[in-house]
Amino acid sequence: MLTPIQAKDQTQISLQEVLQQQPSYEAHALSVNAAQQIIQAFVHEVQETEQVNLFSAFERVLAHDIASPIDVPAHDNSAMDGFAFDGTALQAGGSLELRVVGHALAGHPFQGQIQAGECIRIMTGAVMPAHCDTVVPQEFTESVGQNQIRFAVGKLQLGDNRRFRGEDLSKGKIALGKGKHITPADLGLLASLGLAQIEVKRKVKVAYFSTGDEIRSLGESLDAGSVYDSNRYTIYGMLQRLGCEMLDMGVVADNPDQLEQALRHACEHADAIITSGGVSVGAADYTKQIMAKLGEVEFWTIGMRPGRPMAFGRIHSNGHSAFLFGLPGNPVAVMVTFYFFAQQALHALMGVTPTPVITVSVKSKNAIRKRQGRTEYQRGIVTKTADGLLEVAVTGSQGSGILRSMSEANCMIILDDACSDVGAGDLVNVLLFDGLT
Known part of the structure; x- marks a missing residue:
């Protein structure tokens, strides 16, 4: 693998210096892999950055690591709608009856004290009150009188249905790394940290x-x-x-x-x-x-x-x-x-952090003629067979001027230089077009 020359500023590296690292370089007989390595070693990222608001951050590239400024979630909370109580009461076995002494909603914590034999009605996301560490789902319980519930303890273990403070991200932990290409999920994650602006690479x-x-x-x-x-x-x-x-x-x-x-x-x-x-x-x-x-x-x-x-x-x-x-x-x-x-x-x-190209191995529906010694990119259509397996068929004529073949295809069949003719039923690697074309 070629690497940028470290002895000087990468912006001053000449292409010839990069090519000297390539063994047996021949411009008119270059492999796909060698060309990709040369390009990766020669090209450097832009240095300028800018601050953008979150709504403008989609598909931008993070300029720096982002450490979480808070614990996410900020408090222990319930993972279910149900009843919160002290889980040590489960040790008695059999069934358990508890008196309901209050309730907690998301954004509205219970303000009182909970004693032995008591519980509170709690909704998903609500803060777990002091001295409560377990939640019994509502569907596991039955009402046995005014403000009284009963349930079989065998369905629960101590600590069930409780989310811990910082379980998603603890304060100071890296939430997103430098070079991350911002996705919809990343936008939500950044918003959950309370970040209205981030620093990104300029376009x-x-x-x-x-x-x-x-x-x-x-x-x-x-x-x-x-x-x-x-x-x-x-x-x-x-x-x-x-x-x-x-x-x-x-x-x-x-x-x-x-x-x-x-x-x-x-x-x-x-x-x-x-x-x-x-x-x-x-x-x-x-x-x-x-x-x-x-x-x-x-x-x-x-x-x-x-x-x-x-x-x-x-x-x-x-x-x-x-x-x-x-x-x-x-x-x-x-x-x-x-x-x-x-x-x-x-x-x-x-400045995007490099990620490997992910291909999927599927059966070829067709026989494909392939000359060994070069990489071929055939346009293909991946479908599901009656038994639920994936197979791929070429789109027809693979001439480099037939743009219709790219429009019809949903994948690229990648046949590397070591590969020769492919038989019907043989496995081939495909790169799906989802998010690509």
Whole structure:
């Protein structure tokens, strides 16, 4: 595993220094794993932070650990609607009769004293009174007179149905760690601690544009050989899900001066740049030349399908710098390379704590042809069989230009480079799209 070089500020690390750590680096024969390691080692998180209120904190990234300022819950309380009493009375065995001397509601504690042979009516969440440590659920009891209950003690143990102070979080304990991408549950947790504001990393700004004389924006007419620009819209959606600030720069023609102007503007106004098209082998692809002129950019041929050609590096303009991702032009290849390379890097820029990619092993409904030595990402649909097991079927033709296959799919079938042909019924790893696409 590559690690950032520690001897200098990570913002000053050159891409070549990172590549020197990669054994047998070959730009035109790079594995998916090696490319991901290089990106992770080179990209550094933004340092600026800001205070936001809780309603603005969703999907932001925590700048610091958050320690609980209070015990949660703040008091011992009841986990059930029932009756609270001193659990030592259970030692007598048989049945137990108790006199009800008061009640406690959530937010309205019982104010009196409880003696032996007594209990109080208590609701879920209400503070447990002094000298009470056990709650008998209401359904376990029967009324045997005015303010008198009876129940069989064999159904309970000392301390049952009691929540302890600090059981969820004790004061001073880390509630959420630095780098946490705030979820709905996290918002609730922060609110339960009484925190109205938190410090988060500033939003990462990403500039993106499509390249190519054949690309047309929506609203323009299609002439022979031209296509509508779908890539900017899928990139927009993927960036929106990450919570990035975006700079849409439209379509840039295959013209060296226009490409350089676009890259310089993007570099001077964003933390990262994503382009689609222009990084494969081709006489009209000026993108490579301009990228190399402006900074340190590697042009990779990655052992994967779809998405073999990709550019990665950092460019500079007028005292500014930005990380650069030159993605392929085919629509599916754009999405695959974004999810498995650019998204990882943007998370690192945002300061998100890395988490492993969770895949699920399921049976393949189809036989899948697979060439050993490269990683393949096949679009699939996971369904349940009659016996309740999961199986996956490919969406049909897996061409990198068939965007419909991504729209129909609910998962990605990941066939690593060591894998060869898959037979029907064989287990394959899938990455579910829930929360991804």
